[in-house]
Amino acid sequence: MAALPETYRALVLNAIGEPLEVQTKPTPQATPGSAVVKILAAKILSYGGDIYNGKRKYPLPTPLVPGSGAVGRVAAVGSDATSLAAGDLVLVDIYLRGRDDPSIAALSGVHEGHTETSSRLMRGEWRDSTYAEYAKMPLENCYKLDEKRLLGPTTAGGLGYTVEDLLAMLVQPVAFGGMRCIGIEPGDKVIVSPATGSFGSAAVQVALAMGASVIAMGRNMDALKKLQTICAEDRVQLVQITNDQQQEMEALAKCGPADAFFDISPPAAAGSSHIRSGMLSLKHSGRVCLMGSGIGDVAIPAAALTYKNLTIKGKWMYERADILKMIQMAEGGLLKLGSQAGWVTAGRYQLEQWEEAFASAAKHAGPGERVLFEFR
Ligand SMILES: NC(=O)c1ccc[n+]([C@@H]2O[C@H](COP(=O)([O-])OP(=O)(O)OC[C@H]3O[C@@H](n4cnc5c(N)ncnc54)[C@H](OP(=O)(O)O)[C@@H]3O)[C@@H](O)[C@H]2O)c1
Numbered sequence: 001m002a003a004l005p006e007t008y009r010a011l012v013l014n015a016i017g018e019p020l021e022v023q024t025k026p027t028p029q030a031t032p033g034s035a036v037v038k039i040l041a042a043k044i045l046s047y048g049g050d051i052y053n054g055k056r057k058y059p060l061p062t063p064l065v066p067g068s069g070a071v072g073r074v075a076a077v078g079s080d081a082t083s084l085a086a087g088d089l090v091l092v093d094i095y096l097r098g099r100d101d102p103s104i105a106a107l108s109g110v111h112e113g114h115t116e117t118s119s120r121l122m123r124g125e126w127r128d129s130t131y132a133e134y135a136k137m138p139l140e141n142c143y144k145l146d147e148k149r150l151l152g153p154t155t156a157g158g159l160g161y162t163v164e165d166l167l168a169m170l171v172q173p174v175a176f177g178g179m180r181c182i183g184i185e186p187g188d189k190v191i192v193s194p195a196t197g198s199f200g201s202a203a204v205q206v207a208l209a210m211g212a213s214v215i216a217m218g219r220n221m222d223a224l225k226k227l228q229t230i231c232a233e234d235r236v237q238l239v240q241i242t243n244d245q246q247q248e249m250e251a252l253a254k255c256g257p258a259d260a261f262f263d264i265s266p267p268a269a270a271g272s273s274h275i276r277s278g279m280l281s282l283k284h285s286g287r288v289c290l291m292g293s294g295i296g297d298v299a300i301p302a303a304a305l306t307y308k309n310l311t312i313k314g315k316w317m318y319e320r321a322d323i324l325k326m327i328q329m330a331e332g333g334l335l336k337l338g339s340q341a342g343w344v345t346a347g348r349y350q351l352e353q354w355e356e357a358f359a360s361a362a363k364h365a366g367p368g369e370r371v372l373f374e375f376r
Helices: 048-052 147-151 163-170 172-181 198-209 221-231 245-254 274-280 302-307 320-331 351-363
Strands: 007-012 021-026 034-043 070-077 089-092 095-097 105-107 134-138 142-144 189-193 213-218 236-240 258-263 282-290 311-314 344-349 369-374
Touching (some): 021 351, 034 089, 034 163, 048 351, 070 163, 089 147, 089 163, 142 320, 147 320, 163 172, 163 320, 172 198, 172 258, 172 320, 189 198, 189 274, 198 221, 213 221, 221 236, 245 274, 344 351, 351 369
Parallel strands (some): 189 213, 213 236, 258 282, 282 311, 344 369
Antiparallel strands (some): 007 021, 034 070, 034 134, 095 105
């Protein structure tokens, strides 16, 4: 691996709501506890533009280099690295955790967390994220991948993926973390809502790979049908979100008794009937995972909760064990990625095209589509 260049190009957010700009900056150096990764591809969230223009009101220190999950190659490591080395292909996970208290967390380039102290994670050492040619990240946020297995040709025992396909492994852990926190097991029937967004459709794929069957809920029947086709599984049933609770519950009942309800609603779904319909449609001892923090307060059907012994859990992101297990599932061929799972790149952008890139990500958030920054 060539030595780090003196400077690198990065997308910079000077202040929330101001236009972003590409700047040339001194390349970060690897210090103990860190790796400097040459970014190859970085995912763009469907709501990324709304984070940086201020619509989402996510707390972030500025100036900073924004970012999201990425795939890259380690360029340099700190002197205490025990496993990672220059040249390794890695997943770059933006979920930062306090080393002295892993329950304190922030999302590099996206959100500085929910506690008074979580902001410390992003105001010093780990301020800059992955929308850049290089990113300095904590060693533990760089997950080494079996490059030969994932990218190698199928004729030589590989899975034949592209680097872009591997970006799926940065979306799927969110769903995997949620599914695992409510103990999803093979044979379970899980209601996923809304199932037509980026994280929602990944949740359907993850649940299927875990051996569950899925009732996918969404407003848009065409998008649901597309998802069903992509999944190519008869374990996916569809129920439309109509905002008529009785209608939704009748449709859910026709799909058979459900063990769990997984929700990852965006703020726009505040007040939608589907969360109540989903919870009320669970069988005895059903489990609920709520992951859509921006949706505001949700009315809890206390009577059903009590007489059916329901459990409700919230989840922000995933555990380290989740992402390691998910990589194992992907490398084992159990969890299909990218184009082999029906996903195509709907937009591929350079940093200078950030405006177009964020607009494209918002437009192409549906099942089977990804939008990314590419680096050559
Ligand atoms: N807890 C966590 O760790 C975690 C992690 C990542 C993301 N999230 C949250 O998850 C949310 C969803 O992420 P995403 O990437 O899937 O978003 P997305 O790609 O923008 O998709 C949004 C989804 O919400 C649906 N929707 C929009 N307005 C709705 C409404 N009024 N009623 C019902 N459904 C509605 C959309 O369906 P239509 O086709 O009907 O528009 C689509 O399925 C994000 O906004 C974020 O806040 C949480």
